[in-house]
Amino acid sequence: MNKLIELNNIYKTYHTGKIAFEALKNIDLIIEAGEYAAILGPSGSGKSTLMHILGCLSTPTAGSYLLDNKEVSKFSRNELAKVRNQKIGFVFQSFNLVPQLNIVDNVSLPLVYRSIGLIQRTKRAKEILAQLGLDTHFAHKPGELSGGQQQRAAIARALVTEPDIILADEPTGNLDTQSGAEVIKLFETLSASGKTIIIITHDHSVAERARRIIKIRDGKIE
Numbered sequence: 001m002n003k004l005i006e007l008n009n010i011y012k013t014y015h016t017g018k019i020a021f022e023a024l025k026n027i028d029l030i031i032e033a034g035e036y037a038a039i040l041g042p043s044g045s046g047k048s049t050l051m052h053i054l055g056c057l058s059t060p061t062a063g064s065y066l067l068d069n070k071e072v073s074k075f076s077r078n079e080l081a082k083v084r085n086q087k088i089g090f091v092f093q094s095f096n097l098v099p100q101l102n103i104v105d106n107v108s109l110p111l112v113y114r115s116i117g118l119i120q121r122t123k124r125a126k127e128i129l130a131q132l133g134l135d136t137h138f139a140h141k142p143g144e145l146s147g148g149q150q151q152r153a154a155i156a157r158a159l160v161t162e163p164d165i166i167l168a169d170e171p172t173g174n175l176d177t178q179s180g181a182e183v184i185k186l187f188e189t190l191s192a193s194g195k196t197i198i199i200i201t202h203d204h205s206v207a208e209r210a211r212r213i214i215k216i217r218d219g220k221i222e
Helices: 047-054 077-086 103-112 118-131 147-159 177-192
Strands: 003-016 019-032 036-040 062-067 088-092 165-169 196-201 212-217
Touching: 003 047, 019 047, 019 196, 036 047, 036 177, 047 165, 047 196, 077 088, 088 147, 103 118, 103 147, 118 147, 147 165, 147 177, 165 177, 177 196
Parallel strands: 036 196, 036 212, 088 165, 165 196
Antiparallel strands: 003 019, 003 062
């Protein structure tokens, strides 16, 4: 297998006035292509900060982040935006769907930034939604769907760009037990198809479904 992500001696420090807080300390981590990993830690452990760095949403204070053997710190702003749009699919606890748009338009939104035409991006969005069992809900807006359906739509949006990495932040946090189990089953299916899945969670039962658990506490990997 190939190293897709490599973190070396990563630190992240936040400053509030004269007070400095180290959210991450000396993080070394390798994620190989095709892995299904869970980053497990309690609230305040640094797992969300780590997710933002992995997703190129934030930069470390110190250390090296290699993505596909390329140093992320050397990427321009446009290159970082391209990575976020094409290489990484994000799934959030709060779904982050646009309430005014139906789910086809929500799912196709990332393709707008690739200048893909309306017909092609609508076709692609409907294909992905159908694969996730939402083919009878194309015209529905997020508020007309259950929590589980909204999360599946959010996963479809993450998949529509055919990214190498799915980065999911507490993806079952707002779901009931049954809907959460269905979402985790979906991640397992995606993993079996070769996708690299990284789930950030505080839930041990969610983490235990992954093939690898990375425990983080007080900003350090245990």
